[in-house]
Amino acid sequence: MFRPRPNERLGLDLYSLAVNQARHPVFYTEMGVADRIDARFELYTLHVLILYQRLKQEGERGAAAAQLLFDTYVSSLDNTLRELGVGDISVGKKMRKLGESLYGRMHAYEEPLRERDVDQLAVALARNVYESDEPAVARALAVYAAASVQALGHQNFASVTKAPAWAEITP
Numbered sequence: 001m002f003r004p005r006p007n008e009r010l011g012l013d014l015y016s017l018a019v020n021q022a023r024h025p026v027f028y029t030e031m032g033v034a035d036r037i038d039a040r041f042e043l044y045t046l047h048v049l050i051l052y053q054r055l056k057q058e059g060e061r062g063a064a065a066a067q068l069l070f071d072t073y074v075s076s077l078d079n080t081l082r083e084l085g086v087g088d089i090s091v092g093k094k095m096r097k098l099g100e101s102l103y104g105r106m107h108a109y110e111e112p113l114r115e116r117d118v119d120q121l122a123v124a125l126a127r128n129v130y131e132s133d134e135p136a137v138a139r140a141l142a143v144y145a146a147a148s149v150q151a152l153g154h155q156n157f158a159s160v161t162k163a164p165a166w167a168e169i170t171p
Contacts, residue, residue: 011068014055014161015076018047018069021166030171031140033129042129045105046145047166048073053113054152054160062157074102109145116146140171 022043027033033043048069055066105128112121118139125138125145132138147167155165 008068008072010065010161011072014051014065014069015048015072017164018051018073019044021164022047024169026169026171027141031144031169032137033141039129041101042105042125044073045102046109046125046129046141049106049109050113050145050148050152051160051164053110053149054155054164055157057153058157065157065161112142113145113149116149118142118146121145144169 022040027043028035033039052066052069055062055069058065105124108124108128109121111117112124119135119142122135122138122142125141126132126135129141130137135142144167151165151167152160159165
């Protein structure tokens, strides 16, 4: 009765795959990403978007899986706000602000990821993840993200949904 339906389960599984990768300690210990909630949001968003773009390449079933991933991510943001003690009245306002940030990141990262344009991606990641105007601080993360897009592109749909081939994280 309270178990997630198969479609919901897929969304949760995909989201977990993205989050688990975004939580890899190397991002925080060697790549200089601050271990704060806003920086974690940035890495989660980056990984969700990488996976989302890959799923969308699989036609109708991929688009459905990508939408489940996105819906689960948004739901998780809502749940996180509530767990942090944000009241019901404020959740809507904060979710709107997070939604705007999420769409802004997706817009900023989408084309550079698709084109594997490391320089353009480094500019956006420096601004959003590192709060810097210096793209060099985000270069390693941009290289990793572009390599992840390429690695996931070589996997079939079933493999991507079970064990995405994220690129090696090298600072």
